[in-house]
Amino acid sequence: MIHYDVTRFTETDIYLFREGTHTKLYEKFGAHFMEREGTEGVYFAVWAPHAKRVSVVGDFNHYDPRTHSLKKREDGSGIWEGFIESISQGVTYKYHIRTPYDTELYKADPFAFATERPPNSASKVWCLEGYLWEDEAWMEQRAKSSLHQAxxxxxxxxxGSWRRHLDGSYLSYxxxxxxxxxxxxxxxxxxxxxxxxxxxxxxxxxxxxxxxxxxxxxxxxxxxxxxxxxxxxxxxxxxxxxxxxxxxxxxxxxxxxxxxxxxxxxxxxxxxxxxxxxxxxxxxxxxxxxxxxxxxxxxxxxxxxxxxxxxxxxxxxxxxxxxxxxxxxxxxxxxxxxxxxxxxxxxxxxxxxxxxxxxxxxxxxxxxxxxxxxxxxxxxxxxxxxxxxxxxxxxxxxxxxxxxxxxxxxxxxxxxxxxxxxxxxxxxxxxxxxxxxxxxxxxxxxxxxxxxxxxxxxxxxxxxxxxxxxxxxxxxxxxxxxxxxxxxxxxxxxxxxxxxxxxxxxxxxxxxxxxxxxxxxxYAWDEKREGFEWINERDAERSVLSYLRRGPGEEILVVCNFADARHEGYLLPLPETSEWEPLFSTQDPQWQGWEAPPSETLQSRPEACCGREHSLRLDLPALGVLYFRRASTGEDR
Structure with a gap:
């Protein structure tokens, strides 16, 4: 049985919907379990302003469009709605729509919370309530955080293709x-x-x-x-x-x-x-x-x-x-x-x-x-x-x-x-x-x-x-x-x-x-120019790049040798006297690279290079990227 004396829309909902500023239409449209005068059922609402007739068809009525027609609201919103008794979770349904041209369409619900598994295409009546989330701490911390500095x-x-079962079937969620x-x-x-x-x-x-x-x-x-x-x-x-x-x-x-x-x-x-x-x-x-x-x-x-x-x-x-x-x-x-x-x-x-x-x-x-x-x-x-x-x-x-x-x-x-x-x-x-x-x-x-x-x-x-x-x-x-x-x-x-x-x-x-x-x-200063400084970006002849990454209280020196040749005693200009601890190398043998990274802290010296008064000499492995962390950043860094 279908009833037309139930609605989930207020005048404000209709106004915001038409204005384009409604953010919670999923609470209004679609299929929602409700109770009417002690009888449980499902409220349906769909936007189809130019339709001559809209019916809900599904498992419950053998997809017969003659039995459960919705009623069009009289406020000009183009919304059709109605309450159907005794529909249970998981029932499939579609909207049968008679168009202005007297053609007939079978449409899935644009606001459906669940669907049949493709290639089937019907919507399913589904209640989203009841899941007990356990991520309260995560959500609270997220609200206090900024990803820009993280x-x-x-x-x-x-x-569908990250991993599958041995028989080729999908992993479930x-x-x-x-x-x-x-x-x-x-x-x-x-x-x-x-x-x-x-x-x-x-x-x-x-x-x-x-x-x-x-x-x-x-x-x-x-x-x-x-x-x-x-x-x-x-x-x-x-x-x-x-x-x-x-x-x-x-x-x-x-x-x-x-x-x-x-x-x-x-x-x-x-x-x-x-x-x-x-x-x-x-x-x-x-x-x-x-x-x-x-x-x-x-x-x-x-x-x-x-x-x-x-x-x-x-x-x-x-x-x-x-x-x-x-x-x-x-x-x-x-x-x-x-x-x-x-x-x-x-x-x-x-x-x-x-x-x-x-x-x-x-x-x-x-x-x-x-x-x-x-x-x-x-x-x-x-x-x-x-x-x-x-x-x-x-x-x-x-x-x-x-x-x-x-x-x-x-x-x-x-x-x-x-x-x-x-x-x-x-x-x-x-x-x-x-x-x-x-x-x-x-x-x-x-x-x-x-x-x-x-x-x-x-x-x-x-x-x-x-x-x-x-x-x-x-x-x-x-x-x-x-x-x-x-x-x-x-x-x-x-x-x-x-x-x-x-x-x-x-x-x-x-x-x-x-x-x-x-x-x-x-990462912390990704969006600040202070977080990056070129050391030498102009060594095209040897395909070498070097730069500093900076963050709160920390500096990391990065040296990239993109040439397929080792550079021995490479002279690297630095802004001042400093010590650098080896942190990482892409050519480390533990990754199947072919050169062990430096094992000791490197000390710059007062040797002019590329317009800077200090420099560092180091061996650069072919096709390798090296990271060094400044041993002492100083109180002002």
């Missing part, structure tokens, strides 16, 4: 929780970034073609089991970042596309509403209801799932109307420019609201252009993100390391250029999944030379990355020296760790990650 070293994971918590602890990571776990129909999209913005994918288990994954990682001291995709959505029939027979969630004009590169639909950021939907989705994951950060995918495609479009295939804005003014305003609203309601989180932009002020606060005219992926650093660094060491001296600017703009934004240095797919080769296979040289180059890349200003991100598999490109259909090549070269690389990175966490000079 170590942030992210391991990017695709849950709970199984992945235990394995990930243990592994990330051993590897000394601070955060894990989960490639999209919001429900998606096509596994080949890796989760970036989303159909369920409020439901974790059923491939790995239930919503509560997904909560347990986050809870377990928090218990291990690991922050959880999730990929989130507000830039486009799937065109599968059960999804948001033409939801009520019209362009409801997407722009009507295909020059704005269709993404030619990804063959997907683009959200209409000019509609208040769509903005409220997306902002509520972000708040939902931060709220119900205790997510610590959101990495917003493909921000550049949102900012520019001509992104991936040829001349004549896009529409200029009202000023004649190519910026999507509606998307810019949406991103500002998104970031401001998330930071206001969830202290201590990270809002991260995957943004590949020079759009100004991505991480500038909204009230200062910026987009309001906390961090931005440094795609320029990634491209230049990989191009440099792919170059044969013999010719690197001609491309020295690629490895030094990043410091010209290192403080323009709050950067994360990403070596992500995008760099190890589509015939780009794995990180190890990008490196030149024979097998030993490839490993030495990759160790050097990691040594350089950890010491460069900016937070860090590495995609799974890079740390074990995976030979083949990432394959979403298979787990990582864990058997490679039986080889000492691969095991040595992994062990080296675990040590490097630990040093990163232990030494504030490597």
């Amino acid at each position: 170590p942030m070293n992210i391991y990017e994971v695709h849950l 709970e199984e992945a929780a235990e394995a990930l918590a243990e592994y990330l602890t051993e590897m000394n990571y601070t955060h894990v970034e989960l490639m999209p776990i919001t429900e998606y129909p096509f596994k080949g999209s890796w989760g970036y073609q989303v159909s369920g913005y409020f439901a974790p994918t059923a491939r790995f288990g239930t919503p509560q089991e997904c909560m347990a994954l986050v809870d377990r990682l928090h218990a291990a001291g690991i922050g959880v970042i999730m990929d989130w995709v507000p830039s486009h959505f799937v065109t599968d029939g059960h999804g948001l596309i033409a939801f009520d027979g019209t362009a409801l969630y997407e722009y009507e004009d295909p020059r704005k509403g269709y993404h030619p590169e990804w063959k997907s639909a683009v959200f209409d950021y000019g509609k208040g209801e769509v903005r409220s939907f997306l902002i509520s989705s972000a708040h939902f994951w931060l709220d119900y799932y205790h997510i610590d950060g959101i990495r917003v995918d493909a921000v550049a495609s949102m900012l520019y109307l001509d992104y991936a479009r040829k001349e004549g295939e896009w529409v200029p804005n009202i000023h004649g420019g190519n910026e999507n003014l509606e998307a810019i305003e949406f991103l500002r609203m998104l970031n401001a609201s998330c930071y206001a309601d969830f202290p201590g989180i990270a809002m991260i932009a995957e943004e590949s252009t020079a759009f100004p002020g991505v991480t500038r606060p909204v009230d200062a005219g910026g987009l309001g993100f906390g961090f931005k992926w440094n795609m320029g650093w990634m491209h230049d660094t990989l191009k440099y390391f792919k170059t044969d060491p013999l010719f690197r001296k001609y491309h020295h600017n690629r490895i030094t250029f990043s410091m010209w703009y290192a403080y323009d934004e709050n950067f994360i240095l990403p070596l992500s999944h995008d760099e190890v797919v589509h015939m780009k080769g794995s990180l190890l296979n990008k490196m030149p030379g024979d097998t030993n040289q490839k490993f030495a180059n990759l160790r050097a890349l990691f040594g350089y990355m950890i010491s460069h200003p900016g937070k860090k991100l590495l995609f799974m598999g890079g740390e074990i020296g995976q030979w083949k490109e990432w394959d979403y259909e298979d787990q990582l090549e864990w058997y490679l760790l039986e080889n000492p070269l691969h095991a040595g690389l992994q062990s080296m990175l675990a040590t490097l990650d630990r040093l990163y966490r232990e030494h504030p000079a490597l």
Whole structure:
């Protein structure tokens, strides 16, 4: 039986929904267990303003659209609602929609908390209450902390292909929780970034073609089991970042596309509403209801799932109307420019609201252009993100390391250029999944030379990355020296760790990650120019870089020899008399390198070099990166 005298909406809800500022629509729309006059049932609400008729169909009525029609509110909101008795947890359902053109659609619930396991596409009635979180201490500490002065070293994971059972089946959320918590602890990571776990129909999209913005994918288990994954990682001291995709959505029939027979969630004009590169639909950021939907989705994951950060995918495609479009295939804005003014305003609203309601989180932009002020606060005219992926650093660094060491001296600017703009934004240095797919080769296979040289180059890349200003991100598999490109259909090549070269690389990175966490000079002043000083960036002929990293009470000297030749008695200029304790070397034999690092403290001397009065002589191993810690920093440091 269905009743129409129940609602979860107030006048304020309707106003905020239409204005585009409602942040908690997940408490209003969708399917919610309720009690009406002593009878338990489920309240349904869906936005379909142009529909002629909307019914709930599912297991409970044999998907018959004639039996449980919803009623359209009379306030012009376009919301249909109703209360259906005696529906239990896990029942599948869809909305049957009769369009203005008298066609019939079967749509999944845009606000569903759970779904069938793909390729099935129905929503499930699901109660999210009842999970007993055990991360109160984590959440309290997070709210008091700032990631900008903290170590942030992210391991990017695709849950479906990180590890699998022997029969090739997926690990569940709970199984992945235990394995990930243990592994990330051993590897000394601070955060894990989960490639999209919001429900998606096509596994080949890796989760970036989303159909369920409020439901974790059923491939790995239930919503509560997904909560347990986050809870377990928090218990291990690991922050959880999730990929989130507000830039486009799937065109599968059960999804948001033409939801009520019209362009409801997407722009009507295909020059704005269709993404030619990804063959997907683009959200209409000019509609208040769509903005409220997306902002509520972000708040939902931060709220119900205790997510610590959101990495917003493909921000550049949102900012520019001509992104991936040829001349004549896009529409200029009202000023004649190519910026999507509606998307810019949406991103500002998104970031401001998330930071206001969830202290201590990270809002991260995957943004590949020079759009100004991505991480500038909204009230200062910026987009309001906390961090931005440094795609320029990634491209230049990989191009440099792919170059044969013999010719690197001609491309020295690629490895030094990043410091010209290192403080323009709050950067994360990403070596992500995008760099190890589509015939780009794995990180190890990008490196030149024979097998030993490839490993030495990759160790050097990691040594350089950890010491460069900016937070860090590495995609799974890079740390074990995976030979083949990432394959979403298979787990990582864990058997490679039986080889000492691969095991040595992994062990080296675990040590490097630990040093990163232990030494504030490597992270605390990432966003301050005082945290970095070139010692000598001009030795292109020998492909050597040297610089200082500074933090509260600490200095670390980094010397990088990217040549495939050893430099004996290399003269290194220093700003003053000082002593330096050896801290780390990528060419240490314990990592299968070929030269033991210095074993004693090194003392500078008054020997002029490169315009400085003091210097240090040391031997630089080929393809090696050395760290030294200043023995005495002085009271003023």
